[in-house]
Amino acid sequence: MPSRELLNFQLNGHPVSTPCEASRVLLDLLREDLSLTGTKRGCDLGTCGCCAVLVDGRPTLSCLTLGRLVEGRSVTTIEGITPAQGLTPVQRAFVELGATQCGFCTPGFIVTATALLRDHPHPSHDEVVRAVAGNLCRCTGYLRIVAAIEKAAEESA
Amino acid sequence: MATTTPPSYRLLGGPIPYIEGPLKVTGRAEYTDDIKRPGQLVGRLLRSPWPHARLKSIDVREARATPGVFAVLTGEKYPIPFGVLPITHDETAIAVDKARYIGDIIAAVAASDERTAEAALAKIRFEVDALPEYADPRGGVDRVAEPIHARGLNGTNIQKEVVQHFGDVDAAFARAAVSVRVRGTFAGVTHGFTEPMATIAEATPDGRLTVWSATQVPHYLHRSLSEVLGLPMHRIRVIKPEVGGGFGGKSDPLPHEIVCAALALETGRPVKILFDREDVFYTNHGRHPTQNDVRIALDGDGRILAYDIEALIDGGAWSSFGTVTTYYNGVLGMGPYRVPNFRYKGRRVYTTKPPSGAMRAHGGTNLRYTIEVALDELAERTGRDPFDLRRENALPPNSRTVNEFLITSTSFVACLAAARKASGWDAKFRKLPFGRGVGLGCGFYISGSNSPIHFTPKMPQSTVHLKVDMDGGIAVHSMQADIGQGSNTLLAAIVAEVLGVDLARVHVQRVDSDVSPIDLGSYSSRVTFMMGNAARAAAEQLKAQLVRAAAERLQLPAEELEVGYERIHRRGDPTTGLSFLEALHAAMEPVGALTASGSYQTKAVGGSFKGARAGTAPAYSFAAYVAETEVDVETGEIHVEKIWAAFDCGRALNRLAVEGQIEGSIHMGLGQVLGESMNYRGARLFNPSLLEYKIPMPQQMPEVEILLVGADDPEGPFGAKEAGEGPLIATLPAVGNALYDAIGVRFTELPITPDRVLRGLDRRRAEGRVWKGD
Numbered sequence: 001m002p003s004r005e006l007l008n009f010q011l012n013g014h015p016v017s018t019p020c021e022a023s024r025v026l027l028d029l030l031r032e033d034l035s036l037t038g039t040k041r042g043c044d045l046g047t048c049g050c051c052a053v054l055v056d057g058r059p060t061l062s063c064l065t066l067g068r069l070v071e072g073r074s075v076t077t078i079e080g081i082t083p084a085q086g087l088t089p090v091q092r093a094f095v096e097l098g099a100t101q102c103g104f105c106t107p108g109f110i111v112t113a114t115a116l117l118r119d120h121p122h123p124s125h126d127e128v129v130r131a132v133a134g135n136l137c138r139c140t141g142y143l144r145i146v147a148a149i150e151k152a153a154e155e156s157a
Numbered sequence: 158m159a160t161t162t163p164p165s166y167r168l169l170g171g172p173i174p175y176i177e178g179p180l181k182v183t184g185r186a187e188y189t190d191d192i193k194r195p196g197q198l199v200g201r202l203l204r205s206p207w208p209h210a211r212l213k214s215i216d217v218r219e220a221r222a223t224p225g226v227f228a229v230l231t232g233e234k235y236p237i238p239f240g241v242l243p244i245t246h247d248e249t250a251i252a253v254d255k256a257r258y259i260g261d262i263i264a265a266v267a268a269s270d271e272r273t274a275e276a277a278l279a280k281i282r283f284e285v286d287a288l289p290e291y292a293d294p295r296g297g298v299d300r301v302a303e304p305i306h307a308r309g310l311n312g313t314n315i316q317k318e319v320v321q322h323f324g325d326v327d328a329a330f331a332r333a334a335v336s337v338r339v340r341g342t343f344a345g346v347t348h349g350f351t352e353p354m355a356t357i358a359e360a361t362p363d364g365r366l367t368v369w370s371a372t373q374v375p376h377y378l379h380r381s382l383s384e385v386l387g388l389p390m391h392r393i394r395v396i397k398p399e400v401g402g403g404f405g406g407k408s409d410p411l412p413h414e415i416v417c418a419a420l421a422l423e424t425g426r427p428v429k430i431l432f433d434r435e436d437v438f439y440t441n442h443g444r445h446p447t448q449n450d451v452r453i454a455l456d457g458d459g460r461i462l463a464y465d466i467e468a469l470i471d472g473g474a475w476s477s478f479g480t481v482t483t484y485y486n487g488v489l490g491m492g493p494y495r496v497p498n499f500r501y502k503g504r505r506v507y508t509t510k511p512p513s514g515a516m517r518a519h520g521g522t523n524l525r526y527t528i529e530v531a532l533d534e535l536a537e538r539t540g541r542d543p544f545d546l547r548r549e550n551a552l553p554p555n556s557r558t559v560n561e562f563l564i565t566s567t568s569f570v571a572c573l574a575a576a577r578k579a580s581g582w583d584a585k586f587r588k589l590p591f592g593r594g595v596g597l598g599c600g601f602y603i604s605g606s607n608s609p610i611h612f613t614p615k616m617p618q619s620t621v622h623l624k625v626d627m628d629g630g631i632a633v634h635s636m637q638a639d640i641g642q643g644s645n646t647l648l649a650a651i652v653a654e655v656l657g658v659d660l661a662r663v664h665v666q667r668v669d670s671d672v673s674p675i676d677l678g679s680y681s682s683r684v685t686f687m688m689g690n691a692a693r694a695a696a697e698q699l700k701a702q703l704v705r706a707a708a709e710r711l712q713l714p715a716e717e718l719e720v721g722y723e724r725i726h727r728r729g730d731p732t733t734g735l736s737f738l739e740a741l742h743a744a745m746e747p748v749g750a751l752t753a754s755g756s757y758q759t760k761a762v763g764g765s766f767k768g769a770r771a772g773t774a775p776a777y778s779f780a781a782y783v784a785e786t787e788v789d790v791e792t793g794e795i796h797v798e799k800i801w802a803a804f805d806c807g808r809a810l811n812r813l814a815v816e817g818q819i820e821g822s823i824h825m826g827l828g829q830v831l832g833e834s835m836n837y838r839g840a841r842l843f844n845p846s847l848l849e850y851k852i853p854m855p856q857q858m859p860e861v862e863i864l865l866v867g868a869d870d871p872e873g874p875f876g877a878k879e880a881g882e883g884p885l886i887a888t889l890p891a892v893g894n895a896l897y898d899a900i901g902v903r904f905t906e907l908p909i910t911p912d913r914v915l916r917g918l919d920r921r922r923a924e925g926r927v928w929k930g931d
Contacts, residue, residue, distance in 0.1 A: 038184020043434040047847035050351055078184035095178035098813040102641025103181030104352040104401025129855045133244035138349045138402050138643050140817055142855040151371045156225030
């Protein structure tokens with residue numbers, strides 16, 4: 001039997017203690033073991049960004065991150081970003097501007113954009129484009145995604 | 158002459174954010190893989206490592222004996238062939254007798270967990286005879302040693318051959334003032350949706366089977382499950398959760414969906430099959446690798462005299478939509494210009510490669526590129542502006558093509574005018590410095606296929622049911638599939654528009670074959686047009702019930718009433734009336750909850766010759782795009798700076814969705830023209846990942862200026878036509894022709910990669926042809 005030591009970390013602001021094999025990636029841990037399905041599985045290869053979460057506040061591809069590596073750290077998923085009521089400015093702008101179509105890539109973009117605006121409340125256009133360059137969207141052509149992030153930045157200003 | 162002002166609407170025509178948007182931006186939208194059933198097993202597929210092989214014997218004893226394995230399936234248990242088109246059922250759930258490509262499913266297991274399933278697959282032993290690999294369709298047009306399918310034409314690998322001739326093409330070329338010939342070569346491309354396929358199936362002791370699947374066409378899946386599994390349709394329930402993009406790739410009933418259901422039947426337990434990205438690439442069904450050969454003749458006045466077209470289409474291992482593909486690669490040349498003489502020979506050939514199928518702007522994209530490049534060349538040779546040449550040849554409204562397509566509304570000429578003006582064409586064409594250029598590309602596309610794929614039993618193309626109870630919430634049932642294009646939102650908006658109610662009253666129910674009336678699903682850009690008309694008809698019925706009840710309560714003739722916002726009142730006098738809820742409760746008093754059903758059926762159009770139905774549609778969209786590009790002549794890199802997209806989708810009912818479709822289409826079109834390619838060594842796909850199959854990144858997107866110039870279509874719902882596929886087509890030739898303007902090289906092989914740019918430049922210089930001083 002592979003070892004399933006307990007892994008301890010902060011998940012969306014609350015302590016979690018869960019068994020985690022050494023080879024288990026964070027994406028599986030979140031989706032399968034902890035039933036947080038907002039984080040999406042697009043490629044398992046770090047090429048699409050659908051599985052982005054924040055680890056200690058930094059956008060991180062959960063499909064390439066071993067669960068054990070978040071021991072003692074803080075993980076924020078799309079569920080942790082979403083307020084109990086209503087939407088964040090980024091989420092609201094995505095809906096209003098049509099930056100989400102099929103929606104499968106959207107949590108990854110929201111996570112990435114949320115981190116960007118926290119660190120750079122007034123990003124330039126190029127900074128926004130660069131920030132989401134690791135996220136793949138096949139529906140929108142990205143224009144509305146970039147516009148939504150810029151709109152959210154303006155509104156928060 | 159009387160002129161009419163088009164009506165305006167409360168909701169329709171404006172930007173309408175997606176009703177499920179808040180679920181998607183919070184991760185709460187439920188996709189198939191987000192569902193977990195109690196006791197669920199893991200289904201895994203074994204894929205053929207051989208491009209073509211006879212399966213002599215399969216030993217599954219060891220796999221079956223593995224602890225934690227609940228079932229091992231091979232092909233012989235469910236051998237009934239299926240396929241999306243009733244006339245070409247050539248797929249089986251699992252390979253029977255032969256494997257036909259690297260990636261073909263040859264066995265499946267259901268096990269307690271992923272690791273056990275993978276271990277069991279590794280224990281299955283095969284004895285096979287290797288058969289010849291057929292990677293190049295050119296090798297399959299003559300008799301072959303071992304046809305991939307017994308149904309290939311006369312011992313060849315030809316799946317479908319189409320020969321059509323209208324008018325007299327040879328005579329037209331004989332009297333032509335000028336003609337050109339362009340031969341195009343197109344790599345295969347794939348959909349690249351972000352959600353990998355996933356299916357869950359569960360057989361229950363009441364003798365029913367429930368299947369959740371990421372599908373664009375729940376009804377065809379429903380039919381195929383019934384046919385292959387031998388269960389009546391009413392014992393099967395198909396549910397479509399949220400779908401993370403399709404673009405045609407989830408429109409065939411797919412073998413893994415049937416395998417998953419079979420494993421559920423075998424084990425009595427829920428089974429989930431979740432694809433990884435490699436599975437998605439091997440399943441493919443993307444745009445066909447194609448070679449085409451287009452000759453166009455003009456008379457001395459610049460009028461098109463004739464098209465002479467040939468196409469060789471690489472089908473991969475199965476038919477899929479291939480018969481339609483073969484027709485479309487010719488007949489979708491019939492617009493947007495008048496073509497009085499037309500000849501086409503198209504062949505789709507099976508190869509031992511992942512199957513190609515329907516991908517956004519199916520059948521219309523590769524042909525259009527070659528035609529538009531040929532027209533650009535003709536404009537140059539005859540000293541005409543590319544816009545003028547196209548305008549002078551445009552099909553007029555209410556006309557018929559030589560193969561009897563009925564063109565009703567067209568604002569193509571308005572598209573040309575808008576794109577020319579907005580792009581500043583006249584100041585730029587052939588006037589920008591070397592390395593920079595503008596190009597024009599045009600297109601048209603069907604707004605739904607006039608003939609449904611399934612026409613037995615006879616039924617409408619689209620049906621919508623409404624139910625409203627005393628709470629005033631309106632439940633909408635429909636089997637159209639929202640795959641991100643916004644059809645649920647449009648459905649809700651149409652119902653709210655007709656009934657005059659707040660959009661929040663309308664709840665669109667998830668597709669569930671137990672309760673959703675049949676709609677043929679999301680492909681061929683049919684949904685806005687057909688479902689939209691069905692939704693409107695259903696809502697009008699409900700409205701009539703409400704108005705009748707209100708008239709009785711108000712003691713006024715029904716004709717004197719009209720619907721206002723959340724109110725039914727005397728025409729022009731909002732104070733005399735009832736609120737929506739009052740009218741609803743009055744109408745419900747004798748009958749309880751109100752229900753209504755609306756449907757849409759296409760009218761018969763088209764000729765009576767063989768294949769006449771292919772390409773007929775109740776309406777067509779039109780497009781004229783200008784691309785402005787810059788080429789780095791040192792590295793061969795192409796930068797598309799801006800695209801002006803003039804589009805005629807009739808009335809745009811949801812501006813946000815239409816603009817999103819156009820921008821997304823441009824992105825996908827740019828992918829095909831600039832870099833996407835399914836790369837093969839022989840029959841082996843060697844880039845089955847998003848790392849090596851390069852979809853354009855955010856920084857590669859140009860600025861896009863959208864010009865919606867369509868006039869209301871007479872038959873579309875509230876004047877609308879399609880905007881989901883047509884917007885892709887014009888992107889490719891606009892870029893190709895802009896590159897010619899930039900550096901004087903005609904690119905006829907896609908994708909146009911930097912090495913091809915450099916080779917093209919070298920070739921032109923070697924020919925001694927000077928372009929803009931270079």
